[in-house]
Amino acid sequence: MPELPEVESVRLQLLGKIVGKKITDVVVLHPKSTNHHPNFASLLVGKKIAHIDRVGKLMIFSFVKEPDFFLLGHLKMTGQFFFVQRKSIVGGGHSMSDTDSRDLPNKHTRISLHFSNGASLFFNDMRLFGYLKIATAGEVATARGRFGEEPIRADFDFDSFTEKLQRRGTSIKAALLDQSFVAGLGNIYVDEALFAAKIRPDRKANTLTAKEAKAVIKAGGKIMLHSIEVGGTTFQNFADTNGHAGNFTEHLKVFGKQGTLCPRCKKAKIQKTRVAGRGTHFCPNCQK
DNA sequence: CGGATTGTTCTTCC
DNA sequence: CGGAAGAACAATCC
Numbered sequence: 001m002p003e004l005p006e007v008e009s010v011r012l013q014l015l016g017k018i019v020g021k022k023i024t025d026v027v028v029l030h031p032k033s034t035n036h037h038p039n040f041a042s043l044l045v046g047k048k049i050a051h052i053d054r055v056g057k058l059m060i061f062s063f064v065k066e067p068d069f070f071l072l073g074h075l076k077m078t079g080q081f082f083f084v085q086r087k088s089i090v091g092g093g094h095s096m097s098d099t100d101s102r103d104l105p106n107k108h109t110r111i112s113l114h115f116s117n118g119a120s121l122f123f124n125d126m127r128l129f130g131y132l133k134i135a136t137a138g139e140v141a142t143a144r145g146r147f148g149e150e151p152i153r154a155d156f157d158f159d160s161f162t163e164k165l166q167r168r169g170t171s172i173k174a175a176l177l178d179q180s181f182v183a184g185l186g187n188i189y190v191d192e193a194l195f196a197a198k199i200r201p202d203r204k205a206n207t208l209t210a211k212e213a214k215a216v217i218k219a220g221g222k223i224m225l226h227s228i229e230v231g232g233t234t235f236q237n238f239a240d241t242n243g244h245a246g247n248f249t250e251h252l253k254v255f256g257k258q259g260t261l262c263p264r265c266k267k268a269k270i271q272k273t274r275v276a277g278r279g280t281h282f283c284p285n286c287q288k
Numbered sequence: 289c290g291g292a293t294t295g296t297t298c299t300t301c302c
Numbered sequence: 303c304g305g306a307a308g309a310a311c312a313a314t315c316c
Contacts, residue, residue, distance in 0.1 A: 001294060057295075077294050078313085127312045130296070170306065179296080187294065277308075278294070 079130025
């Protein structure tokens with residue numbers, strides 16, 4: 001379940017691996033992953049990666065001397081990028097959860113990109129919700145405009161956020177999951193941020209005080225920045241571009257911890273309920 | 289084998 | 303137009 005920190009971890013790794021590299025071949029193994037674009041492969045061949053940007057959980061690839069041609073990448077729930085320097089190389093030190101580069105492409109590989117230096121990038125996606133989509137500059141601008149602010153930004157506008165919260169009659173969890181409202185949080189980090197801020201996930205958004213609103217965004221930003229530092233969370237379905245699991249999993253306080261004693265108050269067990277249609281974890285004692 | 293899993297978009301309704 | 307709520311998507315796990 002990749003959220004902002006997982007996407008950012010992938011982006012940072014890819015920056016070092018494919019920027020400046022020229023695409024020499026593209027193989028589409030499942031057209032749905034390209035949004036059924038008929039010329040996906042031929043349009044990409046010959047282009048050189050200039051940069052990779054990110055907004056929320058969306059990756060934006062730009063190309064040298066191509067001002068109106070972009071590639072949008074979204075992992076959704078099970079998308080993964082695997083980078084292999086040489087197909088014949090035999091990697092060592094794999095753990096049980098790792099994907100072995102020798103097995104690529106495998107049955108979940110939807111698109112493969114090959115570069116002039118012999119390297120390959122495989123887009124794997126078991127459940128086919130993710131995509132690599134060709135876009136114009138205008139479409140990129142539209143996509144960017146659909147995102148709210150990211151809690152990891154130092155210039156996050158708390159006053160504006162607090163004001164907008166007052167117009168939300170839904171749960172604070174639903175509000176925080178809305179990418180057009182706040183960008184980057186998903187089911188895991190929302191639960192973790194609400195726990196850190198001592199706010200119950202089912203509280204109505206418009207009942208939060210300005211102090212609470214600031215606290216939950218600050219907590220979300222801090223947690224996500226920490227996660228980026230250690231390579232993201234692997235709860236299910238996340239692997240970095242080398243096929244390795246993320247390291248933030250051990251730092252989770254409530255997500256997946258139902259039935260265990262609250263690590264903060266130690267007076268109640270973490271409960272799992274359903275809020276905003278999602279599995280939701282919280283401490284019934286210290287979250288108000 | 290039914291139910292749960294989740295990020296986003298779409299639909300429907302207000 | 304915006305917000306709310308639920309369905310849909312897809313494959314796998316338990």
